[in-house]
Structures are given as C-alpha cells and as structure tokens.
Amino acid sequence: MTVTQQPSFNPGKGAGEPVGVAILGHGTVGSEVLRLMGEYSDALAHRIGGPLELKGVAVSDLSKPREGVDRELLTDDALSLINRDDVDIVVEVIGGIEYPRELVLAALRAGKSVVTANKALVAAHADELADAADAANVDLYFEAAVAAAIPVVGMLRRSLAGDNILRISGIVNGTTNFILDAMESTGASYDDALAEATRLGYAEADPTADVEGHDAASKAAILASLGFHTRVKFDDVSCEGISKVTAEDIEAARDAGYVIKLLAICERVTDKDGVESVASRVHPTLVPVDHPLASVNQSYNAIFVEAEAAGRLMFYGNGAGGAPTASAVLGDLVGAARNKVHGGRAPGENTYANLPIADLGDVRTRYHIDMEVEDRTGVLAELSAIFATHDISLKTVRQEEAGDHARLIVVTHSAREADLAATVEDLKKAPAVKSVDSVLRLI
Amino acid sequence: MTVTQQPSFNPGKGAGEPVGVAILGHGTVGSEVLRLMGEYSDALAHRIGGPLELKGVAVSDLSKPREGVDRELLTDDALSLINRDDVDIVVEVIGGIEYPRELVLAALRAGKSVVTANKALVAAHADELADAADAANVDLYFEAAVAAAIPVVGMLRRSLAGDNILRISGIVNGTTNFILDAMESTGASYDDALAEATRLGYAEADPTADVEGHDAASKAAILASLGFHTRVKFDDVSCEGISKVTAEDIEAARDAGYVIKLLAICERVTDKDGVESVASRVHPTLVPVDHPLASVNQSYNAIFVEAEAAGRLMFYGNGAGGAPTASAVLGDLVGAARNKVHGGRAPGENTYANLPIADLGDVRTRYHIDMEVEDRTGVLAELSAIFATHDISLKTVRQEEAGDHARLIVVTHSAREADLAATVEDLKKAPAVKSVDSVLRLI
Structure with missing residues (x-):
C-alpha cells in the first residue's frame, strides 16, 4: 500500500513561547475575534501552552474608526504583515x-499556519x-467555514476518522x-x-447567494471533501x-x-x-416532522451524519453571526x-479515496409529486x-376532489433521479394531467 | 503568567511506518473494534499515514471461542503484551x-499511548x-467514555478551546x-x-449504576473536568x-x-x-417540550452546551452499543x-483553572412542587x-380541586438549592399541607 501523506514534522x-498572530479583516467576525482574544487571553495561553501575541490587523480602509484596536496595530499592507518574522x-x-x-x-508559502x-x-x-x-x-484550519460554531469540520476530520461515513445531510444556511421556518x-x-x-438582518440586500443555494453548495463541497476523502468542489454540487x-x-x-428544509x-x-x-446536492427537501432535522428552527443550523459504525449523529447550533463564527476561529487558532x-500538525486534507463525482441523474431519490x-x-x-x-x-x-378536477399526490419509492425527472416530464405531457403543481424530493 | 503545560514533543x-496496537478486552466493544480495524484497514492507514498492526488481544479466558481472531494473537498476559517493544x-x-x-x-509508564x-x-x-x-x-484518549459515538470529548478539548463554557447539560445514560421515554x-x-x-437489553440485570445515576455521574465528572479546566471527580458530583x-x-x-429527563x-x-x-449534578429534570433535549427519545444521548461566544450547541447520537462505542475508540486510535x-501530542488534561467545587446547596435551581x-x-x-x-x-x-382537598402546583423562580430544599422541608411540616407528592428541578 502506498500512503500519500503530509510530511513529518514540525518540532x-x-x-x-509566544505565538504571533496577524488578523486579516476587521468586519463582524474579525472584530469579535479580536475582542475575544483580549478577553480570554489568560485562558487561551493556558490551553495553548504559550501566550498569543497580536502583531497586526490588516484592513482596507485605515481611516475608518476601529473601536478597541490599538491604531499602531492597523495596517493596509496585508502582505507585509503576513511576512513579518514574528507572525x-x-x-x-x-x-x-x-x-x-x-x-x-502567501501566508502558507511563508510558513505561517492559516485559520480561515x-x-x-x-x-x-x-x-491549491x-x-x-x-x-x-503548516496547518490550514477552517472550522468556521461550515456552520460557524458547530464543530463539524473537526468532527469529520478527527472524531469520525475511524468510521465509514455514508451520508451527510445538513441545514447549513441560516437565511433560508x-x-x-417563517x-x-x-x-x-x-x-x-x-x-x-x-428587515431583521437575516438576509443580505442581495440575497441570491443564500436563497439560490450557492452558500449551501460551498459548504456541501467542503463537507463532502472531508467526509469522503475526495476532492469535491463547488462546481461538483448540483444546486436548487x-x-x-x-x-x-x-x-x-x-x-x-x-x-420543507x-x-x-x-x-x-x-x-x-x-x-x-x-454525490453532493442542495435542494428543498421534505423532511418528516419526527426527523431530528425537522425541528431545527429559525436561523439555526444542523448537520445530520449517518456513519456505518456510529449510526445517526446530529450537531446543532448557531450557523452564523459574529460571536459563534469567532468561537470557531478561536478554537482553530x-x-x-x-x-x-x-x-506536530493537525490532520490536513486527505483525498486518498479520490472517488469519482456522481451525476445527479444517477443518485437515488424519492419524489413527492402534487398535480x-x-x-x-x-x-x-x-x-x-x-x-x-x-x-x-x-x-x-x-x-382528492378539487372542484371540477381531482388532485393527485404521489410519493414514489427510491429511484434514479434521471428516471424520476423523465417521469415528471412525461406526466406534464399526459392529456389527463392539467398541471404538475409541485415536485419535491424527500430526505 | 506561568504556563503549566505538558512537555514538548514527540518527534x-x-x-x-507501521503502528503496533494491543487491545485489552474482547467483549462487545473490543470485538467490534477488532472487526472494524480489519474492515477499514486501508482507509485507516491512509488517514494515519501508516498501517495499524494488531500485535495482540488480551483476554481473561483463553479457552473461550473468539470468532474472527487469530488464536496466536490471544494472550491472558496483558502486562507482557503491553510491554512488547512493537506495541x-x-x-x-x-x-x-x-x-x-x-x-x-503500566502502558503509559512504558511510553505507550492509551485509548480507553x-x-x-x-x-x-x-x-493519576x-x-x-x-x-x-504520550497520548491518553477517552472519547468513548462519554456518550459513545457523540464526539463531545473532542469538542470540549479542541473545538471549543477558544470559548468560555458556561454550562453543559446532557442526557448521557441511554438506559434511563x-x-x-417508555x-x-x-x-x-x-x-x-x-x-x-x-427484556430488550437496554438495562443490565443489576440496573443500579444506571437507574441511580452513578453512570451519568461519572460522565458528568469527565464533562465538567474538560469544560471547566478543573479536576472534577465522581465523588464531586451530586447524584439522584x-x-x-x-x-x-x-x-x-x-x-x-x-x-422528565x-x-x-x-x-x-x-x-x-x-x-x-x-457545580456538577445528576437528577431527574423537567425539560420544556420545545427544548432541544426534550425530543431526545429512546436510548439516544445528547449533550447541550451553552458557551459564551458559540451560544447554544447540541450533539445527538447513540450513547452506547458495540459499534457506536467502537467508532469513538477507532477515531481516538x-x-x-x-x-x-x-x-506531536493531542491536548491533554488541562486543569489550570482549578476552580473550587461548589456545594450543591449553593447552586441556583428552580423547583416544581406538587402537593x-x-x-x-x-x-x-x-x-x-x-x-x-x-x-x-x-x-x-x-x-386545582381534587375531591375533599386541593392540589397546589408551584414553580419557583431561580434560588439557592439549599433554600429551596429547606422550603420543601417546612412545607412538609405545615399543617395545611397533607402531602408533598413530587419535587422536581427544572432545567
């Protein structure tokens, strides 16, 4: 067997010894990371084995007021900050x-570990x-990239490292x-x-990335890569x-x-x-009311994992927001x-399985058709x-009776997505069908 | 600041390079660990960076038939197995x-890492x-000791290492x-x-450790130690x-x-x-039906964590059983x-905070009193x-009217446990009270 693994070791x-930290960005998350680094500094030093020392904060606009940040730490030259010897x-x-x-x-090439x-x-x-x-x-950590404070990245990389993951189903976008839920x-x-x-700040002015599932598709790509030890990219995820x-x-x-989730x-x-x-996909899905994912309300996120030995696991929490995201960033830090x-080094990306990416058409799903x-x-x-x-x-x-016509609601057994989609096309053309009003997949 | 941390480093x-493994015990969990080590051997080698090699299985009774285990690997001399150079x-x-x-x-002193x-x-x-x-x-891992496949130990040790944990509330015993739920x-x-x-195998012939909360108290001690960086032992947990x-x-x-959970x-x-x-305690607790812990049914476990930055998190899954426990053991392995x-080494026990153990009497709880x-x-x-x-x-x-007497159900605001308990004692003595039928704490 050939084991293709990261090189040993970092002594x-x-x-x-102190650890120098540079922060790139001072928005909602960055400012919260800074605040907590200060508030928790003693505890973090004990957990690390040495103190964190903030070396600088890179921002795009130096003239903007930044409460609670020493002005001398601010810079608009991110590259120079990254390359400082003490970072x-x-x-x-x-x-x-x-x-x-x-x-x-640039940071990784200069031998700095990165948390993003x-x-x-x-x-x-x-x-890349x-x-x-x-x-x-060096280390590349990104716990906060999926579901903020829910430690799903660490769970897939470490806790389930001895198991065979079969499926990951997640509510990974709080806006939708x-x-x-509303x-x-x-x-x-x-x-x-x-x-x-x-109005309440849960959706951005341009909500496209959230409501069209693009944000969830990025997270699906990351979850699939970690769970199946295969490089899955955003473009590999089918998205509705x-x-x-x-x-x-x-x-x-x-x-x-x-x-519907x-x-x-x-x-x-x-x-x-x-x-x-x-296979990785994002779409509105019918979830039975007694399924653990069904009761995940408001903007909460949850990840449901089915693994061969562990069985069913679910992780629930805040999937966005300054403080929950900062919690994940600080855990990585x-x-x-x-x-x-x-x-030593954390387990890195490990794509040894290198499985092919399935066509959505080959995935087995179940349809709920209302016509x-x-x-x-x-x-x-x-x-x-x-x-x-x-x-x-x-x-x-x-x-069901519905005036001068009838309503027919069909739930299929599991079948190839392509066959189900072709069936719906044929139903639409059938003389007996007045309209296909809704087609939804079941979990 | 004095940082009292484990020594650096293991090169x-x-x-x-292969990693030699000795397994002590071949019961429900041990046999499942062995089976999965075999089934997943290629995947595990890729994730580790070298193959696992089973060096021996220590059992108490060599004459018992052990399906799927090479007889030459069995020994009843656990100490000799532990001390082998290739383990x-x-x-x-x-x-x-x-x-x-x-x-x-003996294993730790001989420089072997331990998974228990x-x-x-x-x-x-x-x-000790x-x-x-x-x-x-060397490493001491024990993810499987709390809630089997639910990776709560890793979550407290690593994922929430940048946060300030306020409270951990868990359903950590599947039998109860x-x-x-029944x-x-x-x-x-x-x-x-x-x-x-x-009858269904969820309770042991002598169910005392489960139904009297001792098993849950062990897990509470572990969770409190990890969450609050303080050494909390079984005897420090009040238990009902x-x-x-x-x-x-x-x-x-x-x-x-x-x-009631x-x-x-x-x-x-x-x-x-x-x-x-x-403060660490185990007792029957009233949980509002819309709380995430309320819908954890059957023998499932769940851990609900409140952290300052992350907010509310919940982890749900199988808290017992051969395969789920083996999943956690293999993740640690x-x-x-x-x-x-x-x-490198995993983060070890870190009790720097060294907080005093609170008296149960000083904890603030809420009572639901039915009399x-x-x-x-x-x-x-x-x-x-x-x-x-x-x-x-x-x-x-x-x-409420109840025949010739009345029933009074009181829910208190949060107060010192000792004051609440004293109140109940006084109620019992009050001439107007015929009987105090139930006293339960609220989450």
Whole structure:
C-alpha cells in the first residue's frame, strides 16, 4: 500500500513561547475575534501552552474608526504583515475569493499556519491551499467555514476518522432556514418571508447567494471533501434554491406530515456494479416532522451524519453571526498555536479515496409529486402506466376532489433521479394531467 | 503568567511506518473494534499515514471461542503484551476500575499511548492517568467514555478551546432515557418500564449504576473536568437517580408542558462576591417540550452546551452499543496513531483553572412542587409565607380541586438549592399541607 501523506514534522517552539498572530479583516467576525482574544487571553495561553501575541490587523480602509484596536496595530499592507518574522499564524476573515486566496497562499508559502472562515475560498481552492500547506508543513484550519460554531469540520476530520461515513445531510444556511421556518409558522409567502428576513438582518440586500443555494453548495463541497476523502468542489454540487417554494407547497407538506428544509446532502453512491462515487446536492427537501432535522428552527443550523459504525449523529447550533463564527476561529487558532508551540500538525486534507463525482441523474431519490388531473375513470391507470414505463414504483397515492378536477399526490419509492425527472416530464405531457403543481424530493 | 503545560514533543516515527496496537478486552466493544480495524484497514492507514498492526488481544479466558481472531494473537498476559517493544498504542476496553487502572498506568509508564472507553476509570483516576501520560509524553484518549459515538470529548478539548463554557447539560445514560421515554409514551410505571428495558437489553440485570445515576455521574465528572479546566471527580458530583419517578410525575409534567429527563448538569457558578466554582449534578429534570433535549427519545444521548461566544450547541447520537462505542475508540486510535507517525501530542488534561467545587446547596435551581393541601381559605397565604421566609419567589401557582382537598402546583423562580430544599422541608411540616407528592428541578 502506498500512503500519500503530509510530511513529518514540525518540532515546535517549546512551552511558554509566544505565538504571533496577524488578523486579516476587521468586519463582524474579525472584530469579535479580536475582542475575544483580549478577553480570554489568560485562558487561551493556558490551553495553548504559550501566550498569543497580536502583531497586526490588516484592513482596507485605515481611516475608518476601529473601536478597541490599538491604531499602531492597523495596517493596509496585508502582505507585509503576513511576512513579518514574528507572525506565526494568519487569521483570514476578509471574505471574497481572489484577494484572500492570494493572501492565504502567501501566508502558507511563508510558513505561517492559516485559520480561515472563508467557505467560498475553501470550496473553490481547497486543492491549491492544501498543497501549499503540505509543502510548507503548516496547518490550514477552517472550522468556521461550515456552520460557524458547530464543530463539524473537526468532527469529520478527527472524531469520525475511524468510521465509514455514508451520508451527510445538513441545514447549513441560516437565511433560508429562517425564511422556510417563517413560511411554515406564519403561512407567509416566500416574498413576504424574505422581506421579513431582510428587515431583521437575516438576509443580505442581495440575497441570491443564500436563497439560490450557492452558500449551501460551498459548504456541501467542503463537507463532502472531508467526509469522503475526495476532492469535491463547488462546481461538483448540483444546486436548487428555495425561491420557487410556495406557501401552498409548505401547506401541502404539512398535511402530509413533512416540513420543507433546504438541505445540503452529500452521500456515497454505489452503482449496480459496486462502483462507488460521491454525490453532493442542495435542494428543498421534505423532511418528516419526527426527523431530528425537522425541528431545527429559525436561523439555526444542523448537520445530520449517518456513519456505518456510529449510526445517526446530529450537531446543532448557531450557523452564523459574529460571536459563534469567532468561537470557531478561536478554537482553530488555539489548535494551530498549540502545534506552533508543541510541534506536530493537525490532520490536513486527505483525498486518498479520490472517488469519482456522481451525476445527479444517477443518485437515488424519492419524489413527492402534487398535480391536478382530470376527474374521470381511467386517469389513475393512465398515470400509473407512465410511472411503470420508467420503472418507478409508488409508495403512496392520494386522490382528492378539487372542484371540477381531482388532485393527485404521489410519493414514489427510491429511484434514479434521471428516471424520476423523465417521469415528471412525461406526466406534464399526459392529456389527463392539467398541471404538475409541485415536485419535491424527500430526505 | 506561568504556563503549566505538558512537555514538548514527540518527534514521530515517520510517514509510512507501521503502528503496533494491543487491545485489552474482547467483549462487545473490543470485538467490534477488532472487526472494524480489519474492515477499514486501508482507509485507516491512509488517514494515519501508516498501517495499524494488531500485535495482540488480551483476554481473561483463553479457552473461550473468539470468532474472527487469530488464536496466536490471544494472550491472558496483558502486562507482557503491553510491554512488547512493537506495541505503540494500548486500547483498554475491559471495564471495571482497579485492574484496568493498573494496566493503563503500566502502558503509559512504558511510553505507550492509551485509548480507553472506560468512564468509571477516567472519572475516578483522571489525575493519576494524566500525570503518567504527561510524564511519558504520550497520548491518553477517552472519547468513548462519554456518550459513545457523540464526539463531545473532542469538542470540549479542541473545538471549543477558544470559548468560555458556561454550562453543559446532557442526557448521557441511554438506559434511563429509554425508561423515562417508555413511561412518557406508554404511561407505564417505573417498574414496568424497567422490566421492558431489561427484556430488550437496554438495562443490565443489576440496573443500579444506571437507574441511580452513578453512570451519568461519572460522565458528568469527565464533562465538567474538560469544560471547566478543573479536576472534577465522581465523588464531586451530586447524584439522584430515576427510581423514584412515578407515572403521576410524568403525567403532571406533561400537563405543565414538560418532559422528565435524567440530566447531568455541569455549570460554572459565580457567587455574590464574584467567586467562581464548578457545580456538577445528576437528577431527574423537567425539560420544556420545545427544548432541544426534550425530543431526545429512546436510548439516544445528547449533550447541550451553552458557551459564551458559540451560544447554544447540541450533539445527538447513540450513547452506547458495540459499534457506536467502537467508532469513538477507532477515531481516538487514528488520532493517537497519527501522533506516533507524524509526531506531536493531542491536548491533554488541562486543569489550570482549578476552580473550587461548589456545594450543591449553593447552586441556583428552580423547583416544581406538587402537593396536596387543605381546601380552605387562607391556605395559599400560609404557604406563600413559607416561601417568603426562605426568600423564594414564585413564578407560577396553580390550584386545582381534587375531591375533599386541593392540589397546589408551584414553580419557583431561580434560588439557592439549599433554600429551596429547606422550603420543601417546612412545607412538609405545615399543617395545611397533607402531602408533598413530587419535587422536581427544572432545567
């Protein structure tokens, strides 16, 4: 067996030695990291084995007032700060992709360990960053990039390192969970719930990245990479947001015993020849009301993990916000600093499994289809034949009177996504079908 | 500042080198660890950076058939196995306290890292074991000792290392959760629910350690030690089990919007002079039905953590069983083996905070008191005076007709446990009180 692993080892500076920290960015997260570094300084020093020393804070606008930061520590020259000899660890909390990518690469190449909260950066450039960290034998930590204070990165990297993960299903975007929960609890329309989320600060002025699932897709890519030891990038994740979910969908789901959640689902898929691949997707999903994910309300996040030996695990908490994100950043900072003092390295990216990325069409899912059909004899037989043509078997069929027509609600058994999608296309063309009103996948 | 930390460093054997493993014990957990070590051997080698090599399995009875284990690997001489030069890591899954204590100490002193699932051992002898691990500069891992596959030990040691933990409340015993859930969902008496738990294998023939809360108290000691960086031992935990919980208690709780859970509660207590201490207790607790812990059913475990920056976090999963426990053991084994290969050490016990242990009497709790009282004018005033004498203010008072007497249900505001307990003693003596039927604390 060939083991392709990071090089050994980093001997460490020795107990009691100070660890120099540079912080890039002073927004919501950066300012909170700074505040807590000050407040917890004694405790952190004990946990690390030496004190953290703040060497500088890089900001884009030096003229902006920055409460609680010594002016002499501020700089707009991030690269020079990174390259200072007394900086051991660089904390990147800027956001964006290209500029932080340059800075993080520069830091790693200069032998600094890096802590970042930047999911878009990690999801887009994990390979390049991991290679740079390996080459320099330093740490790259990014717990805060997924679900803020919920320690899912550490859990996948370390705690479940002795298990075989089968599936990860997560509510990893607080904005969309807030909107869906508001729709569920008040009967509001999508537009009204989004407006309320914006008013309360849960949604940004341009909510696209959240509501269309892009933010969740970045996190799915990171979770899939860690869970399946395979490099999964943002572009490998199929993605559908919540902007088409209607109040009627929510109500119909409730009637059938479900709530609708935007889930990031990453799973190991085995085809009929036993070949394994990794499928990652983000879409609105029907979750049974008694499932642990169903009761995750407001802007809370939760990650549900199914592992071969551990069984079902769930991790729940604040998935965003200054303080919860800073908690995750500081946890990583303590880990990176311990290694600077005592030697050793955290487990890095490990993509040994290198599984192929599955086509969404090959993933097995279950559909909940709600349609208006003609109210006459023979309709059920005609439509059943369409399902049978695609080899889809039905779990439940419910027919209801609805004025001059009938409403047919079908829940399928698990089948290939491509076959299910083709079935829906055929249903739309069937003369007996007046309209297909909603198609949702089940967890 | 004086930093009292473990010594630096362990340089590691180098990438690709094998890591020798000895397993002590071949019961439910040990046999599952062995099976998974075999099944996952390639994946584990990639995650570690070198292959795990099983050097031997110590058992007490060599004549017993052991399916799937090479006979040559079996030995009844655990000490000799531990001391073999080619053994790097010792996995202790025997159970009990005194014999495994001797073996674990021998292993640590011989420079072997140790992975144990033994909560009773860790809760009773954490100090001695941590000192031995520090002296030899090796790892002591015990994720499986608390809540099996739920990675709460790693979470407290690493992920929340940058935060200030305020309180840990956990359902950490599956047997008692199964019994309480059965009473809740079927209306069964305690005795009937216990009998059912025994029949299904959730309770042992002698259920004392579970139902009287001793098992939960061991776990509380471990959680409090990790969370508050203070050495908390089993004897420091005040403990009340579930054997006195009646079907009537469960029903009354439900009527008031609560479920009863056996919780291990570890918290930082600050007295009126600002002096901090650590309080750890196990008792049946009223949990509001919309609290995340309320929906943890069957034999599942969950740990609810309140931290200053992270806010509320919950971790849910299988808290017992061969495979979930083995998952945690293997996760630790990968961590310890990585350090043997690449160098470095995991964060060890760190009791720098060294807070005093609070008296239960000084902890602030809330009581739910259910009593039968005389049905006459003036009773409420008489009883209110008793509460006032002890400086206890009331949150809710509910009076109900019950035949020739009245039933009074009082929920207090938060107050010193000692004052609440004294109030109950005075209520019992009050002429207007016929009986105090149930006293339960609220979360």
